[in-house]
Amino acid sequence: EAGVTQSPTHLIKTRGQQATLRCSPISGHTSVYWYQQALGLGLQFLLWYDEGEERNRGNFPPRFSGRQFPNYSSELNVNALELEDSALYLCASSSRFSGNTIYFGEGSWLTVV
């Protein structure tokens, strides 16, 4: 069974540009979570989508946004990129039967120059 898949693996953008990251959850999982892991910092919760709806949002500015599609895949958009947005962006998924257990993808490395 395929795990959580993310694309692209690496992305280099210029300050002020927009970045789009994509995630496909484990088959049967309806919830998708996005986390940011900047160098030297812990995992910071960004967004939680379930059944197409945004359920919770972390302490990030509105230029971080996303959506979940009918097939439960998701994308994260970061507008007006800043240098400090450079980080590993991790997507995770869970099913309604697994409680709060979440499983991570391999992540997308975003570098803003």
Add this chain to the structure above:
Amino acid sequence: QKEVEQNSGPLSVPEGAIASLNCTYSDRGSQSFFWYRQYSGKSPELIMSIYSNGDKEDGRFTAQLNKASQYVSLLIRDSQPSDSATYLCAVNIGNSGYSTLTFGKGTMLLVSP
């Protein structure tokens, strides 16, 4: 701000020893607790979950939970060099139904041959 606290380490142990990793959390209402392992440059992988007070064993790993003290720990018996990684404690924090996992910053474990 509801938090999850871990000693950043590094915790150094010789091969074959027991490694003890600790975590405290601030939200008394938390019900779900997880340990993830993260190798450098990789995404976190789930090791164990624990929901009830006491011990839970899985192979060389034992998770211990004490809700009264708001404390969760992970013991790794017969530590191997391949166990060298950062161990992340995660706790569900927030209102039931809309809670998400909050991660500690992790403890780096180094197992020397």
